[in-house]
Amino acid sequence: MSLKDSEEALSEYLEQQDHLTSIATFGQHHTSVSVYSTTTVVRAPEAVVRGRWSPAVDGFAGEQLLLNHRRSGRDLGMQLGVSRYYAHDAVLSSAHADLREREDGAITLPGHRRLKTGLTSTVVARRSGRQFSGRPASLNDLATVLWHGQGITGSLPVTVQDASAAVSLRSAPSGGGLYPIRLVVLAQHVKGLAPGAYEYQPHSHTLYPLHRIPMPVDLAAHLWTADVEPGKAAFALVYVYDLYVNSQKYGDSGLVFALIEVGGISQNIHLARTALGLIACDQGGYDKQALEKTLGFDGTSRHVVHFTLVGHGEA
């Protein structure tokens, strides 16, 4: 049978089997690459659900992580890591975390505003907003958002070999008080702040420029978004996870704990910006590797794990 004949025969057959065309169309609409692309365009339900692109990839990395995470609580390694963190030097390094912050060239932020809006009404009013106006935010608004997300709010006294010290505590909870998440501000339209990338330093409540001469970051080049104009947001917040800060203690659970921490920080930030009358939208579609390169994070021990746009909405 020639190819032409077989194509015609197939078309004829498909015309009689309506449901097969629907299955093929469904498969094509739900993925650009089928795991069975070498044999047929029809995807099995499992492949559709798992979204796997290649039969060589066996399962999700996330699935593997969760399986290991469930196990790691009983791991000797995890138990040793946890007990190690009660040693004097580990406690002292937590108590002196402020020494990791850099002073030279750091920009002091104004104090945070005390927000009076009721908690329940702020929780109800919080909505993701995507229509940014491009109107600049004040430095005070930025400082208030950052402080509510990660500011120092208390201290935990500790005694180390007869000497007393204190671990600074922050507005959002963190597994073991280790705080492996750092916030990077990509300023675009903030009064009194040159467009550029800055790391928020919670202990000194300062911004540290990531580049010697602040340079604007082209947000549109780092995001895949159809319904947002990133250039009109006042600033973006990038959440960076420093793997070794908590995985030395918690093993594989370190990542899980860090992502929980991101959620806590993020909710505080959304509530604060809502109370300030700003809109914001989390962005899942960012170019992780490109962003890490632009910001100078290695993508091995330091990873971009979340991204949020914040600014004034259109009136």
Ligand SMILES: Cc1cc2nc3c(=O)[nH]c(=O)nc-3n(C[C@H](O)[C@H](O)[C@H](O)COP(=O)(O)O)c2cc1C
């Ligand atoms: C991790 C995460 C990623 C998100 N990514 C996007 C995104 O890429 N684009 C977008 O428009 N909204 C994004 N959102 C916002 C959600 O679409 C939004 O929170 C959801 O529709 C619920 O609406 P609400 O926030 O107004 O309550 C994201 C939210 C989260 C938590």
